[in-house]
Amino acid sequence: MKSVCPIFKREFASYFATPLAYVFIVIFLFAMGAFTFYIGRFYEMGVASLEVFFGYHVWLYLFLVPAIGMRLWAEERKSGTIELLLTLPIPIWASVLGKFLAAWAFTGVALALTFPIWLTVNYLGDPDNGVIVASYVGSFLMAGAYLAISAAVSATTSNQVIAFVVSVVICFLFTISGAPLVIDFFKAWAPIALVDTVASFSFMTHFQAIGRGVIDLRDLVYFGSLIALFLGINVVLVDMKKAG
Amino acid sequence: MIEIENLTKSFGPIAAVRGIDLRVAKGEVLGFLGPNGAGKSTTMKIIAGYLSPTTGRVRIAGHDVESDLQAAQRVLGYLPEGAPAYGDMTPRQFLKFIAAVRGYSGTEAKDRAALAAQRAELEPVLEQPIDTLSKGFKRRVGLAQAILHDPPVLVMDEPTDGLDPNQKHSVRKLIREMAAEKAIIISTHLLEEVDAICSRAVIIDRGRIVADGTPAELLARSRFHNAVTLTLPATQAASAKAKLATHREVLSIEDGSEHRGLVTLTAFPRNATILIDDVSALATEEKWDVKELYAEPGRLDEVFRSLTTSDSERVRALKEGVAA
Known part of the structure; x- marks a missing residue:
C-alpha cells in the first residue's frame, strides 16, 4: 500500500503540470452548465431539484472520462517511461491502483467544482439535499467505473486516440444496456431473467436508482465490483506485455 | 552479483x-x-x-x-x-x-x-x-x-x-x-x-x-595484435618491404597508399610474436629514414567486425530461420 502513494501523487500532479487539467475542468463545467440550463431547461422547469443536472452526467462522462483515462498507460508506453515504472521495485497492482485513484480524484475535483449549482437550487428553492448528496456519490462512482474501463483499455495500446475511441465504445455499451434500444431487442425473444441481467449491467439503471436518494448496497456493490474487475483486467494487461 | x-x-x-x-x-x-x-x-x-x-x-x-x-x-x-x-x-x-x-x-x-x-x-x-x-x-x-x-x-x-x-x-x-x-x-x-x-x-x-x-x-585476437607499423619515404618503401619479408617471424606485409612522399607499411607477425625490437634494429641497420614506428596493440573494431554479422546478413538469416 505504501508504494501506491508516490504513484498517486506523481500522477495527480501531472494533470496540473500541463494545461490538461484546466482545459478539462473548464470544458466539463461549461458543458454541465450548457446541458442543464439550455437543453435541460433548468429554470423553465421551476423545480428545486438537480435531477436534470445529474441526468446529463452519464452522457458527459461517456466522452470526458475516457479523455482522462486514455493517457494513463498509453502515454507511458509511447514515451518509454513504462519501462522505468515497471523496473522500479513496486508491484504492478500498486501502479494500476495509484494511477486509477489519481485520475478518479481528478474527476472528483471537477465534479466538486459544480457546487455553485447546488448553492443555486438552495437559494432558489428548498431541494431535498439528501437526494443531491446521494446523486453526487452516485455520479462519482459512475465516473470511477468509466475510468476503470478507460484505464484498462489504455493499457492495451500506445496510441491515445485508439484508447479513447475504444473506451467510448465499451462505456457506451455499458451505459445503454438498460435502455429500451437494447432491452426491446432482448425482450422479443429472451427469457425475463436474461433481460433483467442485461439491464442490470447498465450504468444508467444503477445511477438512476442512487439518484432517487436511496443508496442501495446493491448499487454500491455493482459499481465497486465493476471498478475492481476492470482494475484486475488492467493489471493482467500490463503484466501480459512482459511476455513480449 | x-x-x-x-x-x-x-x-x-x-x-x-x-x-x-x-x-x-x-x-x-x-x-x-x-x-x-x-x-x-x-x-x-x-x-x-x-x-x-x-x-x-x-x-x-x-x-x-x-x-x-x-x-x-x-x-x-x-x-x-x-x-x-x-x-x-x-x-x-x-x-x-x-x-x-x-x-x-x-x-x-x-x-x-x-x-x-x-x-x-x-x-x-x-x-x-x-x-x-x-x-x-x-x-x-x-x-x-x-x-x-x-x-x-x-x-x-x-x-x-x-x-x-x-x-x-x-x-x-x-x-x-x-x-x-x-x-x-x-x-x-x-x-x-x-x-x-x-x-x-x-x-x-x-x-x-x-x-x-x-x-x-x-x-x-586481432590480427593487428603486435603488428608493427612504420612510415618512411616512398623511395625506400620497396627495399624495406623486401627486407622485412625476409624476416622469419613476419607473416605478411601490407602497405598503404603514398601520401606526401611517405608510405606506411604494416608488418604482421606469425603467432603474435613481438616484432617491434627487430624492426627497429633493422631500420637502424639499413638506415631507413623512419618517420613513425609503433607496435599495434590490436584493433577492437576489427575483432568486433570479424565476430559479428552485419544487419543485412542477420535479417536474411532470420528470415531463412523462420522459413525453415
Missing part, C-alpha cells in the same frame, strides 16, 4: 536471445557489445524484470527475477535505453519521486535525491522541466535515477549514447568511481568505451555470446 543461466527470449517466431550464460562479480564493469539488434537491450530488459525470459533464469544478488522480482529490483539500478523520464517533471521532482518509490521519506529522500543529482552533475538544471533539457542532461537524469539508492548492481543501456566528448568523459569518470563496490553492466557500441572503463567485455551476436574476456584479451 548477477547470474544469468541459459537465457533465451523469443518474440513470436523471432529468437532475440538464444542461450546466454553470464556471471558478473562485484568490482567488475562488464561492457556488453554487439551490433544493433544482437539482443543486448533484450537481455538487459530481462535482467531488470521488464520482460520475462522464454527460458532460463536470472538472479540479482541472489534474488530470482522471476520469483522474487521486487527484491531483485530493490538492489538493482537500471537505466533503460534512451533514458526515459517523466517530461513534465523537473529533475528535482523526478528524483524525489524515485526516492519515494524506493521507500525513502523525509530528509533521507531529499538527501538521496540531492546526492544523486550532484553525482550526475545535474545542479544547473534541477528546476527545469525534463522535456526542455538537452540530450546530455536527459541522459544524466536517467543516470541519477539509477544510482539514487546506491545499488550494489547497476545495469545501464547505452549510458553515453548521444553525449558530447566532455559529457562522455564525466559519465565514464562517475562509472569508474563506482566500479569498486558494484557489479556493473553497460551496453555500448562505442569500442573506445570498453577500453576506457570496462574490466571485461562480452560481444554478443544474434543472441549468443561470441567473445568474453578482458579488453586486452579481445585485442589479442
Whole structure:
C-alpha cells in the first residue's frame, strides 16, 4: 500500500503540470452548465431539484472520462517511461491502483467544482439535499467505473486516440444496456431473467436508482465490483506485455 | 552479483536471445557489445524484470527475477535505453519521486535525491522541466535515477549514447568511481568505451555470446595484435618491404597508399610474436629514414567486425530461420 502513494501523487500532479487539467475542468463545467440550463431547461422547469443536472452526467462522462483515462498507460508506453515504472521495485497492482485513484480524484475535483449549482437550487428553492448528496456519490462512482474501463483499455495500446475511441465504445455499451434500444431487442425473444441481467449491467439503471436518494448496497456493490474487475483486467494487461 | 543461466527470449517466431550464460562479480564493469539488434537491450530488459525470459533464469544478488522480482529490483539500478523520464517533471521532482518509490521519506529522500543529482552533475538544471533539457542532461537524469539508492548492481543501456566528448568523459569518470563496490553492466557500441572503463567485455551476436574476456584479451585476437607499423619515404618503401619479408617471424606485409612522399607499411607477425625490437634494429641497420614506428596493440573494431554479422546478413538469416 505504501508504494501506491508516490504513484498517486506523481500522477495527480501531472494533470496540473500541463494545461490538461484546466482545459478539462473548464470544458466539463461549461458543458454541465450548457446541458442543464439550455437543453435541460433548468429554470423553465421551476423545480428545486438537480435531477436534470445529474441526468446529463452519464452522457458527459461517456466522452470526458475516457479523455482522462486514455493517457494513463498509453502515454507511458509511447514515451518509454513504462519501462522505468515497471523496473522500479513496486508491484504492478500498486501502479494500476495509484494511477486509477489519481485520475478518479481528478474527476472528483471537477465534479466538486459544480457546487455553485447546488448553492443555486438552495437559494432558489428548498431541494431535498439528501437526494443531491446521494446523486453526487452516485455520479462519482459512475465516473470511477468509466475510468476503470478507460484505464484498462489504455493499457492495451500506445496510441491515445485508439484508447479513447475504444473506451467510448465499451462505456457506451455499458451505459445503454438498460435502455429500451437494447432491452426491446432482448425482450422479443429472451427469457425475463436474461433481460433483467442485461439491464442490470447498465450504468444508467444503477445511477438512476442512487439518484432517487436511496443508496442501495446493491448499487454500491455493482459499481465497486465493476471498478475492481476492470482494475484486475488492467493489471493482467500490463503484466501480459512482459511476455513480449 | 548477477547470474544469468541459459537465457533465451523469443518474440513470436523471432529468437532475440538464444542461450546466454553470464556471471558478473562485484568490482567488475562488464561492457556488453554487439551490433544493433544482437539482443543486448533484450537481455538487459530481462535482467531488470521488464520482460520475462522464454527460458532460463536470472538472479540479482541472489534474488530470482522471476520469483522474487521486487527484491531483485530493490538492489538493482537500471537505466533503460534512451533514458526515459517523466517530461513534465523537473529533475528535482523526478528524483524525489524515485526516492519515494524506493521507500525513502523525509530528509533521507531529499538527501538521496540531492546526492544523486550532484553525482550526475545535474545542479544547473534541477528546476527545469525534463522535456526542455538537452540530450546530455536527459541522459544524466536517467543516470541519477539509477544510482539514487546506491545499488550494489547497476545495469545501464547505452549510458553515453548521444553525449558530447566532455559529457562522455564525466559519465565514464562517475562509472569508474563506482566500479569498486558494484557489479556493473553497460551496453555500448562505442569500442573506445570498453577500453576506457570496462574490466571485461562480452560481444554478443544474434543472441549468443561470441567473445568474453578482458579488453586486452579481445585485442589479442586481432590480427593487428603486435603488428608493427612504420612510415618512411616512398623511395625506400620497396627495399624495406623486401627486407622485412625476409624476416622469419613476419607473416605478411601490407602497405598503404603514398601520401606526401611517405608510405606506411604494416608488418604482421606469425603467432603474435613481438616484432617491434627487430624492426627497429633493422631500420637502424639499413638506415631507413623512419618517420613513425609503433607496435599495434590490436584493433577492437576489427575483432568486433570479424565476430559479428552485419544487419543485412542477420535479417536474411532470420528470415531463412523462420522459413525453415
